[in-house]
Amino acid sequence: QLDRGCALHTAARGGLSFVSTQDVPAERPRAVFHTSESDPAKHTEQHEGRLYNIPLEEVKAVFPHGLPYRFQQQIQTFNEARVMVRRPALELLAYLKGSNLAHPAVRYVIYGERGTGKTMTLCHVVHYCSRQGWLVLHIPDAHLWVKNCKELLQSSYNKDRLDQPLQASAWLKNFKTSNERFLREIKTQKKYMWGKRESTEEGRPLGEVVEQGLARVRSASDAVGVVLREVKQQSQRGSFRLLVAVDGVNALWGRTTLRKEDKSPVSPEELTLVHNLRKMLRNDW
Amino acid sequence: MAAPSAAGLGRRLRAWLPRIMPVRWSRYNPSYLEPEVKKESYQKPLEELTEEERQQMELKAVRPIKAAPPTLSSSVFSDPMISKFTNMMMKSGNKVLARSLMSQTLEAIKRKQLEKYHKAPENEKETIECNPYVIFHQALKNCQPIIGLSNITKGGKTYQVPIPLTDNRKRFLAMKWLITECRENKHRRTMMPEKLSQELLLAFNNEGPVIKKKHVLHKMAEANRAYAHFRWW
Numbered sequence: 001q002l003d004r005g006c007a008l009h010t011a012a013r014g015g016l017s018f019v020s021t022q023d024v025p026a027e028r029p030r031a032v033f034h035t036s037e038s039d040p041a042k043h044t045e046q047h048e049g050r051l052y053n054i055p056l057e058e059v060k061a062v063f064p065h066g067l068p069y070r071f072q073q074q075i076q077t078f079n080e081a082r083v084m085v086r087r088p089a090l091e092l093l094a095y096l097k098g099s100n101l102a103h104p105a106v107r108y109v110i111y112g113e114r115g116t117g118k119t120m121t122l123c124h125v126v127h128y129c130s131r132q133g134w135l136v137l138h139i140p141d142a143h144l145w146v147k148n149c150k151e152l153l154q155s156s157y158n159k160d161r162l163d164q165p166l167q168a169s170a171w172l173k174n175f176k177t178s179n180e181r182f183l184r185e186i187k188t189q190k191k192y193m194w195g196k197r198e199s200t201e202e203g204r205p206l207g208e209v210v211e212q213g214l215a216r217v218r219s220a221s222d223a224v225g226v227v228l229r230e231v232k233q234q235s236q237r238g239s240f241r242l243l244v245a246v247d248g249v250n251a252l253w254g255r256t257t258l259r260k261e262d263k264s265p266v267s268p269e270e271l272t273l274v275h276n277l278r279k280m281l282r283n284d285w
Numbered sequence: 286m287a288a289p290s291a292a293g294l295g296r297r298l299r300a301w302l303p304r305i306m307p308v309r310w311s312r313y314n315p316s317y318l319e320p321e322v323k324k325e326s327y328q329k330p331l332e333e334l335t336e337e338e339r340q341q342m343e344l345k346a347v348r349p350i351k352a353a354p355p356t357l358s359s360s361v362f363s364d365p366m367i368s369k370f371t372n373m374m375m376k377s378g379n380k381v382l383a384r385s386l387m388s389q390t391l392e393a394i395k396r397k398q399l400e401k402y403h404k405a406p407e408n409e410k411e412t413i414e415c416n417p418y419v420i421f422h423q424a425l426k427n428c429q430p431i432i433g434l435s436n437i438t439k440g441g442k443t444y445q446v447p448i449p450l451t452d453n454r455k456r457f458l459a460m461k462w463l464i465t466e467c468r469e470n471k472h473r474r475t476m477m478p479e480k481l482s483q484e485l486l487l488a489f490n491n492e493g494p495v496i497k498k499k500h501v502l503h504k505m506a507e508a509n510r511a512y513a514h515f516r517w518w
Contacts, residue, residue, distance in 0.1 A: 077396045079403040 034082070040093065040128035043085050051082035054127060062130045065140045065174040066247075068119050086117060089124040096125070101238060104283050109249070119247055126245050134241040135182045135231065137280070139171070142251035145273050149258055152266075156195065157222055161272045162260070168220035168273060172213045175227070183207035186234055192226055194219045206230060225276040232285050244280050252278055313351055318344070320353040366422065366456075373460050374477075389478035391417040394485060414489075424488035428459035428495050432506045437515045446515045447506035462495045463488070470494065 035050035037043060043052070059067075059081045067075075075081045092108060099106060110118045129136050139145075145167050155161040176183065186206040193199045194216060200209055206227060213223025235242040246252070252274050258266040268274045301314050321327075331339075356368050367387060375383035394417040402413045414420055433450040436443045450458070467480040487493030 073396070077399050079400075 035085070040124060040131060041097075043090060043093065045087075045090065047085045048087055048090065049084065051084050054081040054083060056081065058127075060177075062127055062136075062178060063123060063138075064177040065171075066119075066123050066126060066138050066245075071120065083120060083124055083127075084117075085124070086121060088117075089121045092121070092125050093128055096128070096243075101241065105242075105244075105285055107281065107283065122245055122247055126243070129241075129243045130178070132241075134243050135179055135235070137175070137228070137231065137242065137244045138178065139246045139277065140174075142246055142248040142274075142277070145271065146251045146254070146268060147257040152258060152260070153218060155221065155272050156219070157225075157272070161270055161275065162258075162266060163218070163221040163272050165217045165220050168224045169214055169217050172210050172220060172223060172227075176207075176210050176214075182240065183210060185240075186230060188226075188230055189233065194222065221272040224273060228276050228280050232280060236285050242285075246277065246281070249281075252281070314349075316348055317351045318348050320350050320357070321345075322353065322357055322359045324359055364418065366425065367418075369456070370421075370460050373464055386477050386481075389476075390481045390485070391421070393478045393482035394420055397482060397486065420489045421485060424485045425456065425459050425463075427491055428462060428488050428499055429455040430458055430499050430502050431455075432503065433458070434502065434506055434509065435516075437512075439515055444512045444515055445505065445509050446512045447509055448516055459495075462498055466495050466498075 033049075033051055035047050035052050037047060038053050038055070040052075054062075056075075056079075059075065071081075088110065092110070095106070095108065110121055112118050126136055126138050145164060149164050149167060151165055153163040153165060155163045183206045187203045188200060188206065188209065189202060191199060191202050192209070194212060198212065198216070200212060209223055209226050209230075213220040213227075231242060234240075252268055254268070256266045256268055256271070258271075260266055269278075301316075303312070356372075371380070371383045371387045374386060395415065398413060398415045398417075398420070402410060402415060405413060414423075430450065432447050433454065434445045435448045437446045438444075463481070463484055467477060467484055471480045484493060484495060488495050
């Protein structure tokens, strides 16, 4: 209790200096740590260390699958989603605000020890990008694609590779909830054949590809590949801005715990999802 | 405990050796005094102390003091009931695990109550108790039986005789029932904090299997009222 009192003292002193810009926190002392600025675009060093609120509807729309488990528990307990504004996140937001579309994409790495807030920083940046209207490709945890997969199918597209229908369909479902608007606007530029009978024509909205992936779970990984390729090609034209956020990126280049039917270990290149994602992480768009 | 020789005391105490060499009793020389952990007792100015307290202070200046056990703490967060409960939950000396389970249980209680608080309408918000320590103490109090049964053999037959219980025994029975209920009658895969928090919340509202067990005991004692005179103490 003694420590909390000291922290309150120092924070309150800092808080009183800009009481004019924010609303005066009422009798509740905990409100000193909150900030009413809920748009990540307007966060500055002033707001560092403060908790900003994300409305619960936005949480469901923007983060169907991104938040860590303990944070989701906190949301359930306190009935609100409060994220702390931190310096690495502010730095990254500054870089993104000043990024030039003409140049190839810059790749940023958020690194740190366990429990230091890497995933939450990523979620802050994803929230900012979705507020600004970017298309966000958020992979919540690359480790989930590389271990403990119950079903592995041999890919029909390329004989050497292995498909993961469950993980791919789960990701497609969440992708659909987070980026509804873009699925209607982006059109495919090539004809894609799913097996012998089904195909998607040129010029159909991307939503159809996603529906196809969800309906035919066997071709879900290929649908993911198609989505990634289309999005990469079309972002170069400049109609929308693209953010690829991968949590646990080291999993794409490490070892997998999966084995083929003849008990030989699977390397990450042999998984379609990982292969396509690695192509996205290259610098050529 | 070292060889029984207290420093600078009466001659008869200096060469004190217990008649029977105790293995599990306290091996301290009887001149050793208990340690005083409460900070408030040291902050009182001299004038406020009564005669007995002044004599006690003078005694403490000359007598040696026993070592404080590790569970005794002067922190505001330490609670003797919670420590006792943790000790009873402990298996094969793993106090670290027992203590972490206890803190997770208290956290679980707080989370459940907070969720209820946020969902409740305005007028009911004040009735919801969110402090897990208050809930724990009240639940234990609700689980304590008032009267117990003991086996007394008379004329070759054993009778279940209702007897009064001491405070310690009541507390022990309440805690023991809670823990056995959680360990045995729940699904194998549920975690202990989850089970315990559920049981404590039910006991706080005077519902649940532990309260039922207490009522069953009371009814048995009521039914065996006729044998109450078999008790001779």
